[in-house]
Amino acid sequence: MSITKKIQESAVESLTHLYEQEFNEKDFQVSQTNPEFEGDYTIVLFSLIKNLKKSPDVIGKELGDYIVKNYSLLFSKYNIIKGFLNLTVTDNYWFDLLNKNYNDVCFGKHAMNGKKIMVEYSSPNTNKPLHLGHLRNNFLGWSVAEILKANGYDVVKSCIVNDRGIHICKSMIAWQMFGNMETPESTKTKGDHFVGEYYVKFNDEYKREVEELISKGVEKDKAEKEAPIMQRAQKMLLDWENNKPEVIDLWKKMNAWVYKGFDVTYKRIGSDFDKTYYESNTYLLGKQIVEEGLAKKVFIKDDDGSIWIDLTEDGLDKKIVQRKDGTSVYITQDIGLAEKKYEEYKIDKSIYVIGDEQNYHMKVLKLIAEKLDLPNAKNIFHLSYGMVELPSGKMKSREGTVVDADDMVDEMIATAKQHTEELGKVKDFEEHELQQLFETIGLGAMKFYLLRVDPKKRMIFNPEESIDFHGFTGPFVQYTYARIQSVLKKVTSNLPIAIGIPVTGNRQPATNLLSLEKELILTLEQYSQIIEQAATELNPSVIANYIFHLAKTFNSFYTEHSIANAESEDKKQVRLQIATMTANVIKSSMQLLGIPVPERM
């Protein structure tokens, strides 16, 4: 049980006993004591004065006396300042906590709870390579999945690949027109980049044709529809839907190139999926649901045969769910897939990691599912995140103004290499260890950078200013970890017995905790609640902020107090335990962000 919870409970019991009436945890607040006051945790008394009709000072004194006297294992003393009851927790409580947990690599994580959650993320299009926005999506999805696992959920990571549609045909047409039968192999280009180039070529040609038509006096709207290359793309889409063999072959061939490229990128950034759905397999889903919806009168058929749902009563609009030609639209496919996910996995919650430009779409999706009484309707949750933009504005793959994911990763690793070499600490590293270190640091910096911000906020990335390696960054935390490992190795190599031997029996160390030591233990103790909070909010930045605070506190402690040459043997043991536990929590929490930590750097 967390210390906060213990304090709440002891205060509730004390108040109930003192004033002979019912209290509960919500009657007062417990928070960490501000550093400028003496004490560890503070009970805010103002909310009690109305009920008890006593001054905060009187309540504080009565409660303080009682709680310190009756919970002497927990509290050693108290003070009252202006309505705040500051309690000091006994050193023994903290020693005990350290002893029990310092070497537990699972500290803070929760037991399995029997619930299953699907997290869908990444969702790439097979007509272009991944860019910086996809990286944010991937890192978020991965991290949220890990955070949920740490909270005891059974997590299924899924991905829906957008492998069909007009945009895919565009790359295909362009390759037919300009490709000269070249391949990724023949041009030594990564497959996804190779195909992406043709997507850009399509749009260049399309633009040229539209302008040509306009110059001949055709109106803009008409020109956009009549440009020959666009008509070819639309024809190809029809051929694809009719399973025309040569179109299907080309589609398969080009998609295979893209997948090969994606695999390389996913592997590099550490993304993977338990289940991959392909839109080419799922785009017909939902048709049956349309039938059922019509029967239930949730949907209405228009005179022209198209099918609609009216959401105006819910403050939204009318939405089409099936075209007059009988084909299903985006939202219908999504409802079908949502249902399929539930049937296949019997999930308790379905999380979609999708950009905030789809907020409206996801709201509609959930609402339709609810109106249809689908069993999973209430469990659909959209984890919406803000776009990553450049200082010049939005990234547009059509115009080539994107920060490419692979380039970005390359650059980060190169920067890591440069920084590391400048510092000159790695002279005795083997070549493969060095390469791994550069990747750990470079990718760590990038993941931390993208995850430390609240997902729902859009962020501006300036490629001119490279991602920092100092301060609130991944490498800062990694460095803290490596330094702890270095100390532990040094100290324990002189001691054949495992470090941080628990202080045996009931004997407590003959030492008092210094403020930095206590602050560290207090921070470590909170880890479990931080994991919970991150899961409730589906927000990895909670973890990132926590790790940074922990690492920062440790660094202050490290500079201020020696571990190896501590003032006494007891002190040394306590500090070794603190260092070990800090390292464990850093490693475990960085893992929740998908960032590995190096043993040395």
Added chain:
RNA sequence: GGUCCGGUAGCUCAGUUGGAUAGAGCAUCAGCCUUCUAAGCUGAGGGUCAUUGGUUCGAAUCCAAUCCGGAUCACCA
């Protein structure tokens, strides 16, 4: 225009179930490496918490209005 999201230090961001003098990082300035890794540590300067009003012992946090920025409101996906 409707709906949703955001506005906190020069920049990037924490803090929002109401609590003590609003915090970090970067940048700027001043210090700290013969002692466990200086990718570190210590300190300084820097704030109309967008604006106005309200709620109360107390508001960056809650309510209302306004201003600014963004997203969205397709028989595209």
